[in-house]
Amino acid sequence: MIRACDVDDLPDGEAVRLLAHVPISVFHTEGQYFAIDDTCSHQDASLADGWVEGCFVECPLHAASFDLRTGQPTCLPAKRPVRTYPVVVSDGAIYVDTAVAQEAIA
Amino acid sequence: MRTVTIVGTSLAGLRAAQELRAQGFDGELVLVGDEPHRPYDRPPLSKDFLLGKIGVEDLELADAAGLLELGARWHLGRRAVRLSASDGSLTLSDGTELKSDGVVIATGASARTLGDGLAGVHTLRTLDDAVALRREIADGGVRVVVIGAGFIGAETASTCRALGCDVTVVEAAPVPLSRALGPEFGAACAGLHEENGVRLVTGIGVAALEGDTRVTGVRLADGTVLGADVVVAGIGVRPNTEWLDGSGLVIDNGVVCDEGCVTASPNIVAVGDVARFRHEGAHVRTEHWTSAAEQAGVAVRNLLAGATVAHHANRGYFWSEQYGHRIQFAGQAAAEAEVVEGSLAERKFVATYLRDGAVTGVLAMDSPKPFTRLRRGLARAATVPAG
Numbered sequence: 001m002i003r004a005c006d007v008d009d010l011p012d013g014e015a016v017r018l019l020a021h022v023p024i025s026v027f028h029t030e031g032q033y034f035a036i037d038d039t040c041s042h043q044d045a046s047l048a049d050g051w052v053e054g055c056f057v058e059c060p061l062h063a064a065s066f067d068l069r070t071g072q073p074t075c076l077p078a079k080r081p082v083r084t085y086p087v088v089v090s091d092g093a094i095y096v097d098t099a100v101a102q103e104a105i106a
Numbered sequence: 107m108r109t110v111t112i113v114g115t116s117l118a119g120l121r122a123a124q125e126l127r128a129q130g131f132d133g134e135l136v137l138v139g140d141e142p143h144r145p146y147d148r149p150p151l152s153k154d155f156l157l158g159k160i161g162v163e164d165l166e167l168a169d170a171a172g173l174l175e176l177g178a179r180w181h182l183g184r185r186a187v188r189l190s191a192s193d194g195s196l197t198l199s200d201g202t203e204l205k206s207d208g209v210v211i212a213t214g215a216s217a218r219t220l221g222d223g224l225a226g227v228h229t230l231r232t233l234d235d236a237v238a239l240r241r242e243i244a245d246g247g248v249r250v251v252v253i254g255a256g257f258i259g260a261e262t263a264s265t266c267r268a269l270g271c272d273v274t275v276v277e278a279a280p281v282p283l284s285r286a287l288g289p290e291f292g293a294a295c296a297g298l299h300e301e302n303g304v305r306l307v308t309g310i311g312v313a314a315l316e317g318d319t320r321v322t323g324v325r326l327a328d329g330t331v332l333g334a335d336v337v338v339a340g341i342g343v344r345p346n347t348e349w350l351d352g353s354g355l356v357i358d359n360g361v362v363c364d365e366g367c368v369t370a371s372p373n374i375v376a377v378g379d380v381a382r383f384r385h386e387g388a389h390v391r392t393e394h395w396t397s398a399a400e401q402a403g404v405a406v407r408n409l410l411a412g413a414t415v416a417h418h419a420n421r422g423y424f425w426s427e428q429y430g431h432r433i434q435f436a437g438q439a440a441a442e443a444e445v446v447e448g449s450l451a452e453r454k455f456v457a458t459y460l461r462d463g464a465v466t467g468v469l470a471m472d473s474p475k476p477f478t479r480l481r482r483g484l485a486r487a488a489t490v491p492a493g
Contacts, residue, residue, distance in 0.1 A: 043154075049475035051482055060474035061425060061432065062149075063396060076121070076167060076399060077147060 004035075004087075004094040015057075017048040020098040024085060027052055027068055033089065034068035035096045037082040041073065047082070071102070107207045107373075107410065108133040111196060113186045114212030115139030117147065117395065118378025120167050121402035122210045123176050129406055135178040136204060138196070140185035140213075143233055144173065149395055151236040152261040153427050157268060158244060165233065186213070191354035191371045208373050208409050211350070211361050212402075215343035215379040215393065220253065220312075226321040227337045230262055242336050246270025251324045251334040253312055255282035255296060257426045259340030263304050264428040266338075273304040274332055276324065280309040288439050291457060291469055294450045295433060301453075302429040307332075343393065345380045358382065360391040366414035367405035373412075375405035385420045394424040422467070423481065432474065436481040437467030447476050456480065 004026045005016050015027045023038035025048035034055070038046050045061040052058075056074060058065045064078030071081040086097040110126060112119045115137050123137060139145075146165040154160045173180075181198060188197040189209065196204040217229035228239045243250060243266050250266045252259045255277035266273045279285075283292035299306040307326070315337060316323040323331045345360040355369050356362040360382030363369045367376055367383050376383075378398035382391040397420065404418045423436040431453060440459040448455035448471075456476045459467035468484060470477035 045474065049478065051478045058478070060478040061434070063423070076117075077149075077395075079167075079169070079172075 001088065001095045002098050004096055007089060007092050007094060010094060013052055015048040015050075015052065017046060018096060018098075020096070024096055024098060026087060026094060026096060027057060029053075029068065030055055033087040033094055035085040035087045036066065036068060036071055039082075040064060040066075040078060041080040041082050042078040107131070107412075109136065109206045110134070110208040110210065110409070111136040111138065111194075111204055111206040112210040112212060113138045113189075113196070114210075114214055114378065114380070115141070115145050115180075115182065116212065116214055116378070116398075117145070117167060118214070118381075118398035118402055119210065119212035120145040121399050122212060122377055122406055123178055124168075125403045125406040126410075127176055129403075129410055131406075131410060133207075135176060136181070136206065137178050138181045138184060138186050138198060138204075140183070140199075141232060141234075142183035144168075144182070146233055148231070149425075151233065152230050152258055153265060155236055156230075156240055156243075156262070156265045158240065162233070185349065187349050189350055189353040189355070189374075191369070191374055194373055209375075210405065210409065211369075211374065211376040211380060212378045212398075213346040213349070213380050215345045217343055218339065218341045220339040220341070221315045221321065221337065224315055224317055224321045225319055226317070226335060227315060227339065229339050230258055231343070239336070239338065243269055243271055248272070248335040249333055250274070250336045250338065251276060251332050252338045252340060253324065254340035254342070255279075255299070255306065255308070256286075256340055256342070257283075257424075259338070260295070260299070260428050261426060262338050262340060263299060264302070267302055267304050267429070271336075274334075275299055275304060275306050276310070276312060276326065276332070277306070277308045278311045282306075282308065286439065287435065287469060288441070288443055288459070290450075291443065294453075294455075295428075295471070298429045298431060298453070343379065345382075345391065347380060358389075360389075362389055364414055365417040366408040367401050367418055368408045368414050372414075373409070375409045377401040377405045381405075383418055383420075385418070390420070392420065392422065394422070396421065396423045421481075421484065432470075432472055434470045434474065434477045434481075435467065436477075437465070437484045439469075440466045443469075448473060 010028045025038040040059040049060040050057045065074045071084045083101040088095045145167040185199045194206045217231040221227035250271045252263045252275045282296040311327045361376035426433040440461040442460045454472045456470045468480040
């Protein structure tokens with residue numbers, strides 16, 4: 001488990017980037033927290049810099065979009081999914097279980 | 107509508123096929139493409155592919171399973187040579203005749219060429235172009251002259267430099283990219299060339315290419331000769347419409363269509379670089395990746411409806427990568443522009459273009475997060491209600 005930040009430091013619609021074995025970003029949207037690989041599967045770009053709308057994040061470079069719940073891309077130019085990770089909220093802090101990467105299921 | 111034929115199998119054509127199926131078309135789907143390759147992505151051709159960082163398989167826009175899922179009949183390596191708008195009949199270069207209820211024209215554009223077949227002179231538009239150019243520059247150490255300092259020219263110069271070539275860029279206009287970005291920001295982007303060891307010659311045209319069978323140099327209008335082993339022409343494209351002569355469609359610098367990419371025949375739509383669609387009272391043709399991707403959904407919706415029920419929003423979004431910098435642009439440039447974050451000197455900035463106080467466009471270098479925020483603001487302002 002890696003501590004991401006305090007709950008108070010991640011308002012709805014925002015994202016925070018963590019350095020784990022790979023960069024991982026944690027998103028707060030629709031009243032929930034989601035953690036996915038931060039690097040877009042299309043090209044080197046940080047999804048934490050992207051645009052969050054509902055349960056989707058749009059890559060800031062080439063507008064590929066990913067479902068935060070599954071890691072699946074929803075449009076070109078991305079073709080491959082990103083991995084998702086469990087998020088735990090405890091004592092006012094957000095944690096990511098970086099050991100449990102979940103490969104997206106089509 | 108029982109049969110739809112899509113002419114063109116690049117991004118716009120493939121997206122049209124995907125949209126047809128996604129929007130419920132379960133009839134016969136036929137795709138015709140003049141290149142022998144499966145649909146591939148063009149933006150990396152001048153960047154990571156030319157650099158050798160990625161291979162052909164990385165360019166594919168869909169894997170084999172994804173293509174099979176479309177349940178389409180493919181005619182690859184064959185070009186359409188004739189269309190009759192009145193009955194939707196098509197003739198291919200091998201003589202095949204196809205009858206369709208609906209036609210999607212997605213034939214794109216071709217690079218303007220120079221040099222009449224002189225060896226060593228290249229363009230960069232197709233996968234075959236990129237493979238041929240890469241063969242000549244991969245080991246570095248060659249003198250490359252790039253003609254045209256637009257985005258393709260600039261990206262090619264950047265990649266050739268990264269491979270260790272001696273690179274000169276020649277641009278006829280006094281300031282590169284000034285039509286797309288305005289003079290101040292065009293100059294800021296063009297400044298990257300000299301900062302990275304590439305010579306930039308502006309405000310002078312090319313008189314001729316020198317060499318008998320293979321190019322040896324580029325002669326400029328003032329008589330100066332730039333020695334060259336390889337020349338790359340990045341001097342724009344022309345829409346691929348010759349095959350539509352006599353079709354009955356209106357052709358004028360592209361296939362003329364309405365706000366929803368529909369031609370005067372409601373059973374024929376045009377998407378991507380070849381489409382000259384109506385937008386804010388004029389007809390425009392955009393040569394951007396995102397336009398091709400977005401037009402497909404709109405055009406297919408209108409084709410299946412038999413009428414223009416949706417409009418293309420034309421968000422004017424494009425990007426470029428040069429010398430390790432990421433340039434992003436959305437909307438329309440205007441005479442008035444200001445830096446709103448960062449600075450030109452740092453080569454990290456966000457600028458907005460303004461007309462009558464309203465933001466019409468956003469340009470950014472190495473600032474994806476604030477750019478995305480501003481781009482989304484523009485998109486909301488420009489959203490066109492589906493009629």
